[in-house]
Amino acid sequence: MPMRESWLLFALGSALFAALTAIFGKLGVVGINSNLATFIRTLVIVVVIAGIVSVRQEWEKPAGLPLHSWVFLVLSGIATGLSWLCYYRALQLGPVSKVAPIDKLSVALVIVFGLLFLGERPSLPLLIGGGLIVAGAMVIALF
Template sequence: MNWVHWALLSAAFAGITAVLAKAGTKDIAPNLATAIRTTVVLLLAWGIVLVAGKPEWKSLSGRAMVYLILSGVATGLSWLCYFRALHLGEASSVAPVDKLSVVFAIALAALFLGERLAWQHWVGGSLIVVGAAVIATK
């Protein structure tokens, strides 16, 4: 499988996540829901690492560790905001607006990683912004 297959699976699971998370946050605080979800993700991720074979700890640099820790902080903050939004809004509206993360990722990849943006990035990113705006203003 190439990156497109994995990205489509990620999108499918993200869609499933939105619906299940909305149902799960109905009667509990969003922060508790986020903590429960994070615990499950933590156990699942370490389980996969341990089952897949021995981790390559030697290849983990200090720089990589800093970036991964900062990514974890950003993920945690994103999830807290996402669950709060799901608690307050409809999953069919929250999830598409949350996908504006794609536009942020494109812009940040260009700014900080030096990735070159093609016209497809500009057109696709613009369509995502327009789509999120249309859904958010329904």
């Protein structure tokens, strides 16, 4: 598969698993503390990813990794953890059919951040698509 389609396949897989995450998460937080639910989910992720890295023999010495990678991966981990804590609490309090689309406003925010901080170039389809995501999330949240 050419590289161009390879990223698309993984992105579609991400969307599928994110959808399942919302459904399973909504069912999983019933009757328990949302922070505990997030902790359990995190432990499962650690075990699964450690297994994948082990099977694929992709372990590297942490000291050999560049400092900037450590800094940004730690920041990403903090952001992920805070996102998950908010997400699971929102799932506990609201309907999954509204929580998940609002959570996906992250897509529009990533577009803005990519333009502002990563020097990505805007295009008409990108701006229209981002605007439609925001509009769709607003319709879902307000009606």
